[in-house]
Amino acid sequence: xxxxxxxxxxxxxxxxxxxxxxxxxxxxxxxxxxxxxxxxxxxxxxxxxxxxxxxxxxxxxxxxxxxxxxxxxxxxxxxxxxxxxxxxxxxxxxxxxxxxxxxxxxxxxxxxxxxxxxxxxxxxxxxxxxxxxxxxxxxxxxxxxxxxxxxxxxxxxxxxxxxxxxxxxxxxxxxxxxxxxxxxxxxxxxxxxxxxxxxxxxxxxxxxxxxxxxxxxxxxxxxxxxxxxxxxxxxxxxxxxxxxxxxxxxxxxxxxxxxxxxxxxxxxxxxxxxxxxxxxxxxxxxxxxxxxxxxxxxxxxxxxxxxxxxxxxxxxxxxxxxxxxxxxxxxxxxxxxxxxxxxxxxxxxxxxxxxxxxxxxxxxxxxxxxxxxxxxxxxxxxxxxxxxxxxxxxxxxxxxxxxxxxxxxxxxxxx
Numbered sequence: 290x291x292x293x294x295x296x297x298x299x300x301x302x303x304x305x306x307x308x309x310x311x312x313x314x315x316x317x318x319x320x321x322x323x324x325x326x327x328x329x330x331x332x333x334x335x336x337x338x339x340x341x342x343x344x345x346x347x348x349x350x351x352x353x354x355x356x357x358x359x360x361x362x363x364x365x366x367x368x369x370x371x372x373x374x375x376x377x378x379x380x381x382x383x384x385x386x387x388x389x390x391x392x393x394x395x396x397x398x399x400x401x402x403x404x405x406x407x408x409x410x411x412x413x414x415x416x417x418x419x420x421x422x423x424x425x426x427x428x429x430x431x432x433x434x435x436x437x438x439x440x441x442x443x444x445x446x447x448x449x450x451x452x453x454x455x456x457x458x459x460x461x462x463x464x465x466x467x468x469x470x471x472x473x474x475x476x477x478x479x480x481x482x483x484x485x486x487x488x489x490x491x492x493x494x495x496x497x498x499x500x501x502x503x504x505x506x507x508x509x510x511x512x513x514x515x516x517x518x519x520x521x522x523x524x525x526x527x528x529x530x531x532x533x534x535x536x537x538x539x540x541x542x543x544x545x546x547x548x549x550x551x552x553x554x555x556x557x558x559x560x561x562x563x564x565x566x567x568x569x570x571x572x573x574x575x576x577x578x579x580x581x582x583x584x585x586x587x588x589x590x591x592x593x594x595x596x597x598x599x600x601x602x603x604x605x606x607x608x609x610x611x612x613x614x615x616x617x618x619x620x621x622x623x624x625x626x627x628x629x630x631x632x633x634x635x636x637x638x639x640x641x642x643x644x645x646x647x648x649x650x651x652x653x654x655x656x657x658x659x660x661x662x663x664x665x666x667x668x669x670x671x672x673x674x675x676x677x678x679x680x681x682x683x684x685x686x687x688x689x690x691x692x693x694x695x696x697x698x699x700x701x702x703x704x
Contacts, residue, residue, distance in 0.1 A: 298333065299325065299329055299333055299431075299438070301437070301438045301443070301611070302329060302429070302431050303329075303333055303334070305429050305611065305614055305615060306318075306334055306405075306429070308615065309427045309429055309614075310403055310405075312427060313425075313426060313427040314373075314395065314398075314399040314400070314402065314403055314404060315391065315395045315399065315404045315406065315422075315425055315426040315427075316403075316404070316405055316406070316426065316427050316428070316429070317406045317407075317408070317426050317427070317428040317429075318330065318405060318406065318407045318408075318428075318429060318430075318431060319407075319408060319409070319428060319429075319430050319431075320409065320430050320431040320432060320560065321409060321432070321433060321478075321560035321561075321585050322409040322497075322500075322501060322505070322559075322560065323478055323479070323480060323497065324409075324431055324432060324433050324478060324479070324560075325431060325433075325479045326379075326407040326408075326409070326431055327345075327379055327407060328479070329431060330343075330377045330379070330405050330407055331343060331377065334375065334377075334405060335375055335377070337375075338372070338373075338374065338375040338403070339367075339368050339369035339372055339374075340365070340367045340368055340369060340372075340374035340375070341374065341375045341376075341377065342362040342365050342374060342375070342376045342377070343377045343379070344361075344362070344376070344377065344378050344379060344381070345379040345380055346378075346379065346380040346381050346382075346383045346384055347379075347380050347383070355384070355390075359390060359393070359394070360394070360397075360398075362374070362376045362402070363398065363401075363402075373401065373402055373403045374402055374403070375402075375403050375404075375405065376402050376403070376404050376405070377405050377407065378391075378404065378405070378406045378407070379407050379408075380407070380408060381406055381408070382406075382408040383508065388421045388422055389421060391404075391406065391422060391425075391426075392421050392422055392425065395422075395425045395426070396425075399425075406426075409505070409559065409560060428614070429611075429614040430610045430611070430614060432477070432585075432603070432606075432607045432610075433476060433477030433478045433479070433482075433585060433603075434472065434477035434478075434479065434482055435472075435477055435603060435604050435607045435700075436465060436468055436469060436472065436604055436697055436700045436701040436703075437604060437607065437608065437700060437701055437702070437703040437704075438607070439468045439701070440460050440464070440465060440468065440701035440702065441460055441464075442457070442459045442460030442465075442701055442702050443701075443702060443703065443704055444456060444457065444702045444703070444704050445704060446612060446617055446704040449702075449703070449704050450639070450644065452670075453644075453645050453670055453672065454670050454672060454683070454690055454692040456702070457694075457698065457699050457701075457702035458681070458698060458702075459702070460698075460701055460702070462695075462697075462698060465697040465698055465701040466678070466697055468697065468701070469696070469697035471485065472600065473588065473596070473600065474487055474490070474588060475487065475490045475588065476490065476494075476585075476586050476587060476588050477603075478493075478497075478585075478586065480493060481493045481494070490588065494586055494588070494589060497586060498519075498522055498561065498586070499519065501559055501561055502515065502518055502519055502522060502561075503515060505559050506518070506555050506559060509555070510551070510555055512552075514544075517542055517544060518552055520542060521538065521542060521549070521552055521553075522556065522561065524538065524541070525556070525561075525562060525582060525584060526584065526589050526590045526591065526595075527592075528582055529581075529582060529583055529584065529587075529590050529592075529595045529596075529598070529599050530581065530592070530594065530595040530598050530599070531581065532567075532579035532580070532581055532626065533553075533564070533579060533580055533581060533582045534579060535549045535550055535553070553582075560585055561584070561585065562582050562583060562584055562585070563582075563583055563585070563602075563603075563606055564580040564581060564582050564583070565580060565581045565583070565602065565622055565623055565624050565635075566580050566623055566624075567579070567580070567623060567624055567625065567626055568623035568624070568625050568636045568638070568643065570641075570643075581624050583598075583599045583602045583603065583606075584599060585603065587599040587600055587603065593651060593676075594649075594650075594651055597649055597651060597676050597696070598634055598649045600696075601634070601635070601647070601649050601674055601696060601700065602622075602634075602635065604700045604703060605622050605635055605637065605647070605703075606622060607703075608703040608704060609621065609622050609637065611704075612704065618639045618640055619639065619640050619641070620637065620638065620639050621637075621638050621641075622635060622636070622637055622638075623635070623636045623638065624636065625646070625663050631659045631662060631663070632659055633646055633647075633648050633657075633659055633660055633663045634647060634648050634649050635647040635648070636667075643667050643669055644669055644670070645669060645670055645671070645672070646660060646663060646664055646667065646669060646670070646671040646672070647671070647672050647673075647674060648660045648671070648672075648673045648674070649673075649674050649675075649676075649696070650673060650674070650675050650676075651675065651676045651677065652675060652676065652677040653673075653675065654673075654675055654677065654680045654682060654693050655684075655693070656671075656673055656684050656686070656691045656693060657673060660673060660691065661686050661691070664686055664689055664691065665686065665687060665689075668688075668689065669689070670689060670690060670691075670692075671686075671689070671690075671691045671692070672691070672692045672693075672694065672699060673691060673692070673693040673694075674694065674695075674696035674699060674700065675693065675694070675695060675696060676695075676696060677695065678695055679695065680693060680694055680695045681693075681694050681695065681698070682694070
């Protein structure tokens with residue numbers, strides 16, 4: 290299949306690396322644990338370099354090398370004097386003084402070496418704790434496989450922005466349907482996706498969340514009630530698709546509101562979850578605070594409609610983060626809800642100006658009333674994504690249009 294080829298090359302992220310590494314000698318790659326960061330660095334990026342030094346803080350011998358000689362990589366023999374060596378620093382964020390270390394090596398070796406720093410949530414979490422690296426690095430994100438990455442039909446951003454409702458149907462429907470079905474059952478995490486077995490995903494999934502909660506979260510936070518944190522994470526799948534009340538969660542688990550707030554921030558920082566804030570500008574009686582929560586490992590969600598919404602949310606998140614990483618603008622993703630409980634699942638904005646609405650439905654191929662109403666208020670294009678096969682219809686709503694389409698056909702074209 291075409292998407293197997295794309296899977297092996299991860300071209301979507303390789304092009305981004307090529308641009309960022311041209312502009313800066315220190316590039317950070319963040320993303321969920323087991324989303325393919327190390328494989329991307331060692332098997333894809335490294336192919337363009339004659340000399341590669343790989344370091345992994347989790348390996349005792351590498352840890353000793355750095356402690357004994359912080360400039361260890363500069364002592365490695367080089368096969369080429371005409372090109373920069375690549376230094377891959379994997380899991381370096383687990384080193385207590387990692388930011389000061391990177392500042393030092395960048396200031397001394399930026400002209401002579403290319404550095405790629407990979408890490409999961411801890412890297413993202415720690416990055417917010419200080420500015421010792423300010424101005425010294427560029428960052429991008431890698432995600433589990435998405436429909437758009439697996440597809441051969443991604444559009445250019447300019448074309449998409451000019452007309453998001455057209456030009457998406459260049460890829461054979463059978464290709465995108467197969468990719469969707471695999472993602473639906475197995476998630477986009479490379480190992481279970483490539484294995485292709487639901488039984489393997491089940492075993493992998495059970496260990497995945499527990500490993501992050503027990504091993505990763507405890508490295509940055511003093512968590513004394515791990516069993517309650519695990520219970521909170523187990524409750525998340527049933528909360529997907531609705532505004533999340535932290536007060537209700539605090540009451541259910543009998544802990545303080547601030548405790549729930551901090552634990553949820555850790556879930557976000559370690560890529561267990563992501564949350565969308567409501568869009569409030571120009572929306573009468575909009576809600577102001579409660580966010581919606583989603584999972585990266587969405588097959589754990591039993592409710593079909595909620596899982597479908599989550600899958601679409603991750604597709605949009607990947608797109609928005611990639612556009613931001615390229616520097617194409619300040620893109621953001623939100624949801625719409627007012628105090629009358631009218632809601633639309635997604636709003637995409639560029640530079641704080643909305644340009645697209647999106648709603649998810651399992652089978653309803655007529656535009657939702659709320660989508661029509663919010664489109665009239667915002668005067669922007671809208672798409673209704675359905676899980677049902679064989680749907681492609683365009684409806685007029687005043688001077689605007691609404692596309693109702695089978696989700697995998699449209700999502701696979703996201704830039």
